[in-house]
Amino acid sequence: MPQEESRAGEEELRRRARDVLAAYPPEGTEDVEFLRARFDAGLAWVHFPEGLGGLGAPRSLQAVVDAEFTAAGAPDNDPRRIGIGLGMAAPTILRYGTPEQQRRFLRPLWTGEEVWCQLFSEPGAGSDLAGLRTRAVRDGETWVVDGQKVWTSSAHNARWAILIARTDAEVPKHQGITYFVCDMTDPGVEVRPLRQITGEAEFNEVFLTGVRIPDAHRLGAVGDGWRVAQATLMNERVAIGGTALPREGGMIASVAAAWRERPELRTPELHDRLLGLWVEAEVTRLGAERVRQQLAVGAPGPEGSGLKLAFARLNQRVSGFEVELLGEEGLRYGDWTMVRPEKVDFYGRDAGYRYLRAKGNSIEGGTSEILRNIVAERVLGLPAEPRTDKDVAWKDLPR
Incomplete structure (x- = not known):
């Protein structure tokens, strides 16, 4: 997009956002009513088509809209609670759904009314x-x-x-x-x-x-469900591993904070390991930014599998380091209680929770073993593994 056109697009989006804020002041409007108005104004996903929460604008301009609403104290749609809808169902419905399906499902999905x-x-x-x-x-x-x-x-x-x-x-x-x-x-x-x-x-x-x-x-x-499912899975892996983070964001933030605030925990050996993890976290963050830029100009490809693989490995290594850094304190687990949470909260919990929950990162969204195969075959172009069941009817496969 030419620079002048980009600036014009940004100004138009800011104007639309301010119009919504003026018509639905956040301090006096129910959250759901505000979110519906934002969707109807095309400011939910700006890259989606008009009438489906977007304006057909470049995906990169979403940050302009989000910044306007955040600065005004507007409610968000609690994306961690509805992440499967946002990251997996919505792009699949947009790509493969009928117009009737898109109109029925996308609005309450984005507003969080339907999980x-x-x-x-x-x-x-x-x-x-x-x-x-x-x-x-x-x-x-x-x-x-x-x-x-x-x-x-x-x-x-x-x-x-x-x-x-x-x-x-x-x-x-x-x-x-x-x-x-x-x-x-x-x-x-x-x-x-x-x-x-x-x-x-x-x-x-x-x-x-x-x-x-x-x-x-x-x-x-x-x-044709396998082809449709592949679109879902590619988006899922970007949604899990490609979250936008600030520098020193994500799991490494808790470890870095403990290191700065607790000098008595430091040793030269732990210092060297922390530096290595910090660099790995920054490389992963920048890799995620590159994948999001690719996503802005098209559908996600197999590169998202590599990103999700790196995310899982990093989370497990960092959470293990944090437990080791904290010593006996890191072995405490605050509340081993049977609850059914609405969302996962890595950062509002103790180190023990982060360590245990991170074990699931190498399973959810595709196991690390399968993702390595995808990266090898579809990204690096290595020979595929032999598959003897490829042309066999499902009913004839051994169980």
């Missing part, structure tokens, strides 16, 4: 997601779904889910999958908590028994 979850992984199909067994059988204009999903974050709070299910067992596993939007209030949906090492139940297992999904809630063509 979303992701029904992908299964007990026997985690890393090998295409081997999933959940079945969807067509019955007129509806689909009847039966199966089980697992590791489903936010299922206990969700109104809607993005779901992939097998619709054809006679073709190879990647070809017989279809993508749906599932109503989590259907009587055939049962959500059970999975207690984690942190003591909480942020994840769930979900049982689907005779769940009826209208064909109008199908995303993409029948049998």
Whole structure:
């Protein structure tokens, strides 16, 4: 974008933001009402089309809008609570949804009125997601779904889910999958908590028994669900590993603060290790910025897998270092209580929580082993691993 055009675009967005603030003063307006007005003004996702929360503007200009609202004390949509909707469901619906689906789902998704979850992984199909067994059988204009999903974050709070299910067992596993939007209030949906090492139940297992999904809630063509799911997964990995952070932000911030405030903890050996982690955190942060710039001009590619891989490794190393730095204090764990949180909070908790919760970073959003394969094959161009089941009908695969 030419510099003059960019400046003109920024000024127009600022004007629109100020118009919303004048018509809906944050101090006297309900949060949901304000967020709806912001969406309708095209200031939710400025790069989305008009009428769907955006203005068709460059994605890079979103920061201009966000800064105006933040400076005015306007409410946000609590993105950590609705991260699956924002980072995974919304871009998939925008790319593959019908106009009716886009109008129905995107506004309450962005305002936080409807929480979303992701029904992908299964007990026997985690890393090998295409081997999933959940079945969807067509019955007129509806689909009847039966199966089980697992590791489903936010299922206990969700109104809607993005779901992939097998619709054809006679073709190879990647070809017989279809993508749906599932109503989590259907009587055939049962959500059970999975207690984690942190003591909480942020994840769930979900049982689907005779769940009826209208064909109008199908995303993409029948049998094309794997391609649609890839769009979701690519966005998921950027959403997990590509969060915009300031310098010395994220997990390294807590460690650096403890180092500065607690000189009695310092040793030369720990100093050298902390410097190495600080540099790694900065490299990862700059890598995330580069991926976001790529995302601003198109859909995310396999590079997001490398970013998410680096994020998981860094979080685990930094949280382990923090526990070691704090010594006995780092071994304390404040509250090992069975709760079902609405969102993950790494930074409002103690070091013990961060250490335990970071273990999940190498599983969620794609295991580190699978992401290494993706980086090797799709980014570096190395030969693919042999796959003997590639052309075998799913029904003939060994169980």
